[in-house]
Amino acid sequence: MNKESNIYTVLFAGAMVIVVGSILAYLASALSAKIKENERFEKQQNILYAMGVNQNEDEGSVDFVPTDRVEQEFSSFITEQLVIEGDKITQNDQAYLINIKKELDLIKDGKTPKLPVFIGEKDGETFYIVPMYGKGLWDAIWGFMALDKNMTVQGVYFDHKAETPGLGANIKQRYFMDDFKGETILNGSQYAGIKVAKGNNDPVNNIKDDNEVDALAGATITGNGVSEMISKTVRLYKDYFESLRNKG
Amino acid sequence: MALLTKKDTKLILDPLADNNPITIQVLGICSALAITAELNASIVMAVSVLFVLGLGNVVISLMRNIIPSKIRIIVQLVVVAALVIIVDQVLKAFAYELSKTLAVFVGLIITNCIIMGRFEAFALGNGVWRSFLDGIGNAAGYGIILIIVGFFRELLGSGTLLGIPVLGNPIDKTGLYSIGYENNGFMLLSPMALIVVGILIWIQRSRNKALIEEN
Numbered sequence: 001m002n003k004e005s006n007i008y009t010v011l012f013a014g015a016m017v018i019v020v021g022s023i024l025a026y027l028a029s030a031l032s033a034k035i036k037e038n039e040r041f042e043k044q045q046n047i048l049y050a051m052g053v054n055q056n057e058d059e060g061s062v063d064f065v066p067t068d069r070v071e072q073e074f075s076s077f078i079t080e081q082l083v084i085e086g087d088k089i090t091q092n093d094q095a096y097l098i099n100i101k102k103e104l105d106l107i108k109d110g111k112t113p114k115l116p117v118f119i120g121e122k123d124g125e126t127f128y129i130v131p132m133y134g135k136g137l138w139d140a141i142w143g144f145m146a147l148d149k150n151m152t153v154q155g156v157y158f159d160h161k162a163e164t165p166g167l168g169a170n171i172k173q174r175y176f177m178d179d180f181k182g183e184t185i186l187n188g189s190q191y192a193g194i195k196v197a198k199g200n201n202d203p204v205n206n207i208k209d210d211n212e213v214d215a216l217a218g219a220t221i222t223g224n225g226v227s228e229m230i231s232k233t234v235r236l237y238k239d240y241f242e243s244l245r246n247k248g
Numbered sequence: 249m250a251l252l253t254k255k256d257t258k259l260i261l262d263p264l265a266d267n268n269p270i271t272i273q274v275l276g277i278c279s280a281l282a283i284t285a286e287l288n289a290s291i292v293m294a295v296s297v298l299f300v301l302g303l304g305n306v307v308i309s310l311m312r313n314i315i316p317s318k319i320r321i322i323v324q325l326v327v328v329a330a331l332v333i334i335v336d337q338v339l340k341a342f343a344y345e346l347s348k349t350l351a352v353f354v355g356l357i358i359t360n361c362i363i364m365g366r367f368e369a370f371a372l373g374n375g376v377w378r379s380f381l382d383g384i385g386n387a388a389g390y391g392i393i394l395i396i397v398g399f400f401r402e403l404l405g406s407g408t409l410l411g412i413p414v415l416g417n418p419i420d421k422t423g424l425y426s427i428g429y430e431n432n433g434f435m436l437l438s439p440m441a442l443i444v445v446g447i448l449i450w451i452q453r454s455r456n457k458a459l460i461e462e463n
Contacts, residue, residue: 009316016323020330027334031341038344162352166285166402167436169352218285218436 041067043096044074049157050144051120051127053077062174078129080119084240086112100131100142104233115236120146127154128244130237134229137221138162141171145234149244151185153194158226168222179205179213185230187211191238193231196223252381259381263389269362270393271449272459276362280394281441283356288410290398293353294391298384299335301363304328305383308371315372324367329358362390397444405435 002008045064048054053073055063065073074096081095095116103113120127127146134141139161146154156177163169170176183194183205197212198220205213215223252260269275283289307327308315315323332354339347357363366386371379402408407415407425416423418431434440453459 003314003316004318009318012314012316013319013322016326020326024330024333024337027337031337034341035337038340042344162355164285165283165289165352166406217433 038067040097041070044070046157046159047096047118047129047144048074048077048120050129050146050155051077051122052146052155053120053122056174059174062172062177077120077122078118079121082117082119084115084117084237089240092116098131100133100233101140104133107236113236117237117240125154128237128241130234132229132233134225134232136160136163136171136225137168137219138164141222141225141229143229145180145230147185147234147241149241151234151238151241153180153183153185156180160222163222164219166218167216168219170216170219171222171226176213176216182208183213184209184211185234191235193227193234195227198223256378256381259378260385260388263382263385264392265389265452266456266459268389268393268452269365269386270390270445271452273365275365276360276390277442277445279356279360280390280397280445281438283353284394284398284441284444285401285405285436286411287395287398287402289353290391290394292349293356294387294394296335296350296353296357297360297362297390298387300328300331300357301366301383301387302380303383304331304363305366305371305379306376307331308367309374309376309379312372312374320372321364321368324364325358328363328367332357362386393445393448396448397441400444401435401440404432405440407431 045054045067048065048070049062053065055061055065057063064070078096081092083090083092083095083098096118098114098116100116103115106113116131118127118129120129126148128148129144129146132143132145141158141160141163143156143158145156148154158171158177160169160171163171180194184192185194186192187209192211195212196215198215200210200212200214202210202212203214263269266272270277270280279293283293304327308324311323311327336347336350336354339350366383370382374382399409402410403414407413407418413423415429416425418425
């Protein structure tokens, strides 16, 4: 058959699509259970990391609870998983599986989102851990933030899909995440968020009540994305924390 | 018979220096600019491209006699994209941590001009074994430049290598920083990758005058 004829070309293209398509489809369905499990473990690891349950050893390490122990540790440290839907607060053991991106999209459509909160206990301290989701320079960024009743940060975990290695990708480095510890979300009783600020003359973040942390060099847009993410998603929990404080 | 003939060795060694994909052919510059701010990322990218280009060249070379020339570019694109996705999925299932590190590079590998360039220029016209060697050689030539650029950018930009501080602590002013040395933040930005590559090209051509093009 003539290799340059139109019929051959169309047949070849069709066959190629079928072959490649079947290989990829087979692979995706064969591996999906394992991949889902990995993603579940990762969420649990991230939530625990935000409340300081991790395997960090030296100064720069970001090490999670290993996957073979994570489910057990998650159930022992996380005492409650709540879902806030409007004024209704319900318990739900699967709350950590809520896709926060989808819930945030609901807000855009004017609907009421389901917002998860994880309550952790460690060394007599209570951690209220909330998810975050936003946009960096190239793609999604997300994370978890552990707060106390007064919305003071006890720990954060950030992650990203495709930020530039060496620049924006450094939001998941210890020196950046640790800067958030002790920062306040509120300014007095007003919601202020935490701004990733350039040139705030506080590179090691000694001033904790300025609602600012030092930005990463060369990662302005990712940093702005982090500020925006905190301002948008953590704000949704403002009323919940207020009700916690009122309860005393 | 030796495993590698003289011609075969040339296929591997040429792209390392005198026919380097980056400094001589000026291919694959985009990814060289994007990910060389850290040595670690450079190494990951070099290994990924080595794998994809080696395997992709083999697949294209196997198919070279049945690919219709009208749609050969699309076929090449499908082959490289499928390879990258397969690797990505398998890693996600069995080496999740590693797959997260690589996620950023997936898009950059698919669009890497070196990969398409070698498919088009070599694998479509040569046997499987030689195409494999050509792929390995070119990916290694690309990788070497990436690692050199990554080394200088991380060292001068952040004062670290593979994330480990080597020049002291810039905040506590220890080591080299105690005598007034400062990290050059400009090194972390993409334009400096271009300048470092430019300096490499300059050094290489001044040592080997045969590489200088006549105007």
